[in-house]
Amino acid sequence: MQSTAPSAGDAAVTTTIDDNVAIVTLNRPDVRNAIDDATRTTLIDTIEGLGADEDIRAVILTGAGTAFCAGGDIRGMRQRLDAPIGRVGYNGWKRQKSTHRAINALHNLDKPTIAAVNGAASGLGCDLAFACDFVMASNAASFTMAYLKRGLIPDGGGLYFLPRRVGLARAKELIYSARKVGANEALAIGLADRLAESEDLLGEAKAWAAELSVGSPIALSLAKSILNRSLDLPVEQVFALGGEAQSICYTTDEHRDSIQQFLDKGSKAKKGEQS
Incomplete structure (x- = not known):
């Protein structure tokens, strides 16, 4: 059975249900699925709603177009800096709380979760992928912990998830250098758990999700x-x-x-x- 959650065609996050597996798609391809405040809120509502739905047995997170997620929306960062100086820190704190709620909702979802990384994952995009139980990367995927290039630290869980995936020294190297890691290296060092051809990514992710959800x-x-x-x-x-x-x-x-x-x-x- 396949169905699509009712939403506008231009919704920032869409959900398709296929045989009790939910495919959540970040749907802002024109900005490489960057996360702005509205997208973050929708993603929280989506993940928390799926967590409450007992008919959903597994969740796949992917991106529309050629990118998985480019991270935080740079235009939103500009707006944050344009706020009155006395509000910049407080507004940032509120946004951090929202980001952490989204990451925690994904990480603690009581169902198997797979990030189907179809293209570039950068900054917060990496954090979203690593918050999932498993990462399946297409041959077009790449991973960049780009935070330091923006004068920031990884604030979406990377400081927690990355060392658990690749070890402390490797995590430091990837964060300090902010270098791009391609799909083959990602598999070799543990950023990704499986690889798939781009055209087979979602199909293989759905098959894996079905395998992971056969038990109680x-x-x-x-x-x-x-x-x-x-x-x-x-x-x-x-x-x-x-x-x-x-x-x-x-x-x-x-x-x-x-x-x-x-x-x-x-x-x-x-x-x-x-x-």
Whole structure:
């Protein structure tokens, strides 16, 4: 089944549902899908809405046109600097809160998430990709942590996600140099998890999403909530969280049905041997 969420053709973010997989597309190709305030707000509403929809089993994030996401909208940065000096810092703080809400919504979404990076990902575009569980890059993809070129630090999660993907030293090198990383190098160093030909990117991402969402959605949600914190917690706390999560799993219909199916299959096999 395929359906498209009702929205105008020029909506900054569009959503298509295909067999319980949501494809969220950043849809500002004329500005390489740069994120302005309105796009950020729409993206938050979209991701949070998908999180509340139990029929959605996985989410793919991609970009329209030839770019994945060019990062923050430079025109928005100009407007920020044109504000009265006494408001610049406060306005920036409010925008930071909105950015972090978008990144957290994506990172903590209790479903598998895949960034299907179809072209250039720069600055905040990289952060959006790395906030997903997995990154699938087309052969046209590139990644640039461009913040320092704008006199800024990575503010969309890169300081957290990048070292976890490539290690601390490599993360420093990519942030300090702001150099472009092509698709093959991205796969080699861990920025990307899989590569696909450009024309096959969405199809392969959807197939991967289907593979990732075959199990219990409750168990997956609980496991992801722990995995997202596991590198920052002592083993005793991971065990404690795991014990609490497993107690919930014991009560689910998925667990009960799975055990019953296994026992029924064994019983039928045994009867076959006796006949």
